[in-house]
Amino acid sequence: MSIVRRSLGIALWAAICILQLACATSQTPPVTGTATGNTTEGEFAAQPFERPEKCLPCHQRQYNELFAAVKSGYRNVSPLFNGLESAGNLINGGLLRPVYQDSTVVLPDGTLLNTNMLTSSPLTETRQVQAGFCFTCHNANVELLGDNPINREVPQLSGLQGNFDPATFRPLRDYMLVDANGNQVLPAVPGGEPPAGSLPSLGAAGITCDVCHDQAGPDLTRSFQEDGFANMSLLFNQSIEKVGPFLFPLGVKGNFHVASNDPNKIAFLKAGAFCNACHDVRVPNNNLMAEENNINPGGSSIKYFRLENLSSEWQLGLYNSTSNPFGKVIACQDCHMSDFPYAGTSNYAVGNMTITSPTPAIYATDYAAVPGVSTVDNAPLPLRQVVNHYFTGVDVPLLSLSELQARLGAGYPDPYASGTDAHGFPVGLANRRQDLLNAATRINLASTDSSAQIGQSFMVRLEAVALTGHRFPAGFSQERTAYVQLSVQDNNGFLIYQSGYVVDKPHPDDGVTAPNGNLDDEDLEHVHAIVDPGHYTTPYQTGTATNGGNNLVFQLGPDDGPDARVFEGASEGLVLFRNELIHIFLPGQPIGRTDANGHQIIAQTPHFEETFNAALANGVDNFRSLQPLQPRMYNYQVQLPTAQELTQLGVTLQGPLHVHAQVNFEHFPPVFMRYLAECTGPNGPAGQSLNLVDENLINTYLKNVKAISTADVTVNLVQ
Amino acid sequence: MRKRIAVLSVILLILVITVVRAQNSTTTYTVGEFQTANPNYPHPNPFYFEGKVDWNLLNISQPSNAWEYMEEGMHAQDDLGDIAGATQDYQTALSMNSLQNGTCQIVTAANLVNGALPATLTPPPCIFTLRLRLGSLLQESNPTEAISLFQEVLSIDPLRLGVNKLIGETYMIEAGHTTDPTAQQQAYQNAIQALQAELALSPVTAQTIALTADQANNAHVWWDLAQIYQALGQNANAANAYQQYLLATQWHSDVYPWRIALAQQNIKILQARLRHGQ
Numbered sequence: 001m002s003i004v005r006r007s008l009g010i011a012l013w014a015a016i017c018i019l020q021l022a023c024a025t026s027q028t029p030p031v032t033g034t035a036t037g038n039t040t041e042g043e044f045a046a047q048p049f050e051r052p053e054k055c056l057p058c059h060q061r062q063y064n065e066l067f068a069a070v071k072s073g074y075r076n077v078s079p080l081f082n083g084l085e086s087a088g089n090l091i092n093g094g095l096l097r098p099v100y101q102d103s104t105v106v107l108p109d110g111t112l113l114n115t116n117m118l119t120s121s122p123l124t125e126t127r128q129v130q131a132g133f134c135f136t137c138h139n140a141n142v143e144l145l146g147d148n149p150i151n152r153e154v155p156q157l158s159g160l161q162g163n164f165d166p167a168t169f170r171p172l173r174d175y176m177l178v179d180a181n182g183n184q185v186l187p188a189v190p191g192g193e194p195p196a197g198s199l200p201s202l203g204a205a206g207i208t209c210d211v212c213h214d215q216a217g218p219d220l221t222r223s224f225q226e227d228g229f230a231n232m233s234l235l236f237n238q239s240i241e242k243v244g245p246f247l248f249p250l251g252v253k254g255n256f257h258v259a260s261n262d263p264n265k266i267a268f269l270k271a272g273a274f275c276n277a278c279h280d281v282r283v284p285n286n287n288l289m290a291e292e293n294n295i296n297p298g299g300s301s302i303k304y305f306r307l308e309n310l311s312s313e314w315q316l317g318l319y320n321s322t323s324n325p326f327g328k329v330i331a332c333q334d335c336h337m338s339d340f341p342y343a344g345t346s347n348y349a350v351g352n353m354t355i356t357s358p359t360p361a362i363y364a365t366d367y368a369a370v371p372g373v374s375t376v377d378n379a380p381l382p383l384r385q386v387v388n389h390y391f392t393g394v395d396v397p398l399l400s401l402s403e404l405q406a407r408l409g410a411g412y413p414d415p416y417a418s419g420t421d422a423h424g425f426p427v428g429l430a431n432r433r434q435d436l437l438n439a440a441t442r443i444n445l446a447s448t449d450s451s452a453q454i455g456q457s458f459m460v461r462l463e464a465v466a467l468t469g470h471r472f473p474a475g476f477s478q479e480r481t482a483y484v485q486l487s488v489q490d491n492n493g494f495l496i497y498q499s500g501y502v503v504d505k506p507h508p509d510d511g512v513t514a515p516n517g518n519l520d521d522e523d524l525e526h527v528h529a530i531v532d533p534g535h536y537t538t539p540y541q542t543g544t545a546t547n548g549g550n551n552l553v554f555q556l557g558p559d560d561g562p563d564a565r566v567f568e569g570a571s572e573g574l575v576l577f578r579n580e581l582i583h584i585f586l587p588g589q590p591i592g593r594t595d596a597n598g599h600q601i602i603a604q605t606p607h608f609e610e611t612f613n614a615a616l617a618n619g620v621d622n623f624r625s626l627q628p629l630q631p632r633m634y635n636y637q638v639q640l641p642t643a644q645e646l647t648q649l650g651v652t653l654q655g656p657l658h659v660h661a662q663v664n665f666e667h668f669p670p671v672f673m674r675y676l677a678e679c680t681g682p683n684g685p686a687g688q689s690l691n692l693v694d695e696n697l698i699n700t701y702l703k704n705v706k707a708i709s710t711a712d713v714t715v716n717l718v719q
Numbered sequence: 720m721r722k723r724i725a726v727l728s729v730i731l732l733i734l735v736i737t738v739v740r741a742q743n744s745t746t747t748y749t750v751g752e753f754q755t756a757n758p759n760y761p762h763p764n765p766f767y768f769e770g771k772v773d774w775n776l777l778n779i780s781q782p783s784n785a786w787e788y789m790e791e792g793m794h795a796q797d798d799l800g801d802i803a804g805a806t807q808d809y810q811t812a813l814s815m816n817s818l819q820n821g822t823c824q825i826v827t828a829a830n831l832v833n834g835a836l837p838a839t840l841t842p843p844p845c846i847f848t849l850r851l852r853l854g855s856l857l858q859e860s861n862p863t864e865a866i867s868l869f870q871e872v873l874s875i876d877p878l879r880l881g882v883n884k885l886i887g888e889t890y891m892i893e894a895g896h897t898t899d900p901t902a903q904q905q906a907y908q909n910a911i912q913a914l915q916a917e918l919a920l921s922p923v924t925a926q927t928i929a930l931t932a933d934q935a936n937n938a939h940v941w942w943d944l945a946q947i948y949q950a951l952g953q954n955a956n957a958a959n960a961y962q963q964y965l966l967a968t969q970w971h972s973d974v975y976p977w978r979i980a981l982a983q984q985n986i987k988i989l990q991a992r993l994r995h996g997q
Contacts (some may be wrong), residue, residue: 289766289836290762290763316776496975498972498976501972506932509929509930509931513932528936528971552927553927555936556937558938558973564881567848568852568881568885569793569856584768586831586834588831604877605825605877608766619764623769623770624770627776630775632773633800648985649980
């Protein structure tokens with residue numbers, strides 16, 4: 001009987017304790033002075049977004065991994081991200097910068113604009129979507145905190161559109177520096193060097209521990225299709241409740257935080273759906289030719305097109321099903337937070353292709369926190385399957401280590417470091433990225449004609465497939481560049497045909513008057529384009545007339561493939577797995593360049609061409625990237641020289657012919673980077689250099705990652 | 720009794736934990752619930768400027784309009800190698816998007832209302848991709864029809880690059896097919912005219928030279944012109960065209976790089992002929 005009593009007593013005591021804990025946390029008032037528009041009801045003690053260093057003592061491994069991830073830190077000081085955000089603002093007069101609750105901006109319809117993309121729910125005005133458009137995903141926590149002027153890192157611009165002052169405009173990263181006391185310090189001039197002794201701000205830390213582990217589920221009413229896709233449509237706890245992946249977490253020492261036991265939040269954190277809020281990017285634009293609309297009540301005037309479409313691609317793809325080679329759903333985390341691609345290989349067939357590739361969804365066994373310091377009463381931690389926080393993707397920093405450390409802290413790791421971590425993974429981001437890229441595609445040439453005859457053409461048939469959970473490339477897939485480099489040589493090495501090649505050349509538009517010996521900073525030869533970088537004018541005016549963005553040069557090159565293949569069905573030219581932003585000009589609109597007589601070329605009928613500025617795109621083709629697990633055939637009709645031509649050249653072809661193909665990957669096309677360099681340079685619309693991208697950076701850091709997959713075949717030569 | 724109380728205790732604990740968990744649950748979100756429509760079926764812009772959409776993503780069992788037949792044709796042509804099927808699809812699409820039967824129109828400034836497109840265009844705009852695809856397939860077998868289709872594309876968008884080149888190359892095919900010297904001469908003249916129209920769309924100006932250092936562009940157009948002039952015995956024009964080809968390839972090479980050496984050889988031969996008054 002005593003045992004019975006004791007059992008009942010313990011149960012009642014435990015129940016009372018749990019109820020007390022629940023009631024106590026429920027009664028805690030919300031954080032004072034922080035934004036509440038996006039928060040859920042306060043159930044746990046309020047805790048503002050913390051620096052990741054606060055998590056370091058108990059989660060050393062996770063901290064180190066996240067610190068090295070581009071989404072943490074680097075992205076916010078990235079010259080490309082800052083350049084792109086700046087270029088957009090320079091064209092539209094600062095509309096992409098956040099506004100806050102103390103804003104006095106009045107829209108043309110008389111509405112007060114005092115909420116940004118994150119604090120407007122639902123989004124009912126295009127200007128709300130634009131306000132903090134880039135900043136919201138890259139610094140959601142900082143944007144929320146910014147509603148309180150005391151916590152604000154990125155200020156609201158004093159003038160927008162016609163009142164925008166480009167001369168005082170600063171790139172976002174200028175605001176992400178603090179002194180030893182945590183007070184913001186700014187470079188001496190816009191875009192200048194970090195002041196001596198400055199340290200990274202919370203914003204410089206980018207996607208911090210709290211951004212993910214404070215999530216409280218999707219904010220469905222802030223996503224355009226009420227599905228949690230895009231617009232950083234997440235809810236945040238902003239409390240000591242931290243959402244981890246384990247249903248039965250141990251108690252946290254000192255109650256620094258409470259590990260959530262909410263199964264919905266835990267499931268959401270572990271699901272691919274969690275990534276949807278930022279890995280679909282839907283750009284608002286009132287001049288679209290094929291728009292989608294916000295379906296939320298009052299939001300139908302917001303039209304948008306899909307820039308980053310990665311999450312939709314995964315959502316609708318075979319990896320989000322059991323109909324893939326692994327027989328189970330493979331979520332984002334299963335490749336970007338697992339042991340992939342270091343956990344063995346799998347063999348399977350895709351169409352006619354036999355594939356050997358790394359196996360996803362295998363996780364290391366380790367402690368989720370540092371044993372002996374992190375749990376109540378130092379309760380022993382169980383060994384669990386744990387994720388890593390490297391979030392390896394296709395990116396590496398385009399900055400020197402010294403600049404990375406100047407902006408992100410002296411301990412910032414070298415992206416090119418060698419060696420392995422405790423789990424046996426390469427510690428250097430560049431190595432992990434290379435290994436990930438190597439797992440992304442497969443190609444073969446098996447269906448190529450078996451013989452070729454001098455003076456005749458023969459068909460090279462290249463089959464290509466992506467093995468990624470999304471299309472490849474993904475993300476900013478309209479500029480991320482993957483392509484096929486293909487060559488046909490005879491047995492003596494005589495080059496008969498080439499595609500996907502580059503040529504060292506001058507770039508007078510960017511001050512390079514002679515070839516510099518570097519091929520990695522050269523564009524592919526399918527099109528020759530140079531984008532108008534704009535120029536400084538006073539008073540400032542919005543639009544392309546003075547701020548550029550249109551193509552000053554747009555000519556077909558000798559390796560014209562992407563357009564010829566898509567629109568003409570041609571069996572020749574560059575195979576480019578890059579989506580395309582398009583600008584449709586209506587009749588009567590100037591297309592931005594002049595004819596032979598110096599007159600503006602005016603479209604007489606609807607005309608479109610590729611644009612390299614998302615702000616000018618009013619259409620998009622997101623089907624040029626390579627679809628996962630669906631092989632696609634690309635033909636090259638290769639013409640051999642005639643006997644007469646060979647005689648004239650003094651060449652005797654010797655068989656067999658060797659066909660070699662490889663998939664290469666580059667961060668961004670040089671034409672795009674040179675546009676950003678010029679637009680944010682001293683002669684651009686800002687009237688001063690924002691010190692983001694220049695020819696030296698392009699020449700030094702833009703690397704073409706070659707041969708991430710390869711294929712070879714020989715062809716008999718008939719004389 | 721002891722067992723029953725123990726069980727009751729466990730149930731009580733579970734109930735309490737459930738209550739606490741319920742308090743923690745703040746959303747009604749269910750993992751896996753998303754939009755049900757097919758977002759891979761794009762909203763075509765009114766001019767049908769989109770390219771090829773992966774056929775498997777469109778979920779079209781039976782095409783019902785010109786755009787869908789065109790997409791099925793692209794799938795047949797590119798993915799299945801079924802040229803006959805593709806041609807049939809394109810022709811069906813063309814019958815549904817035809818200037819001749821009034822099922823499509825050329826959009827001009829006259830269609831705009833206050834500088835903007837009206838909500839609907841009736842009939843819809845003519846599709847250029849369809850004509851380029853079908854024309855390219857007919858270049859050898861029916862160059863006249865191919866040229867007619869390409870010229871419709873120029874009506875749809877006179878600024879579109881590569882169309883005049885296709886017309887020029889089709890006339891070159893026509894010239895190669897005929898045994899009538901007059902017809903051949905005319906075909907070559909037409910080809911020259913079309914190829915020069917292509918060059919005119921990408922003029923080499925002081926600005927383009929300053930930006931690119933290119934003294935010429937459109938290498939393949941110059942190569943074609945050189946071939947025609949050589950066939951016509953116009954040695955000076957041929958030598959000049961080869962020279963322009965070399966300038967256009969100076970910083971861009973060629974997919975057939977041996978043509979560069981061949982062009983240099985041909986220039987020497989042509990200049991020798993010119994020196995001999997040929």
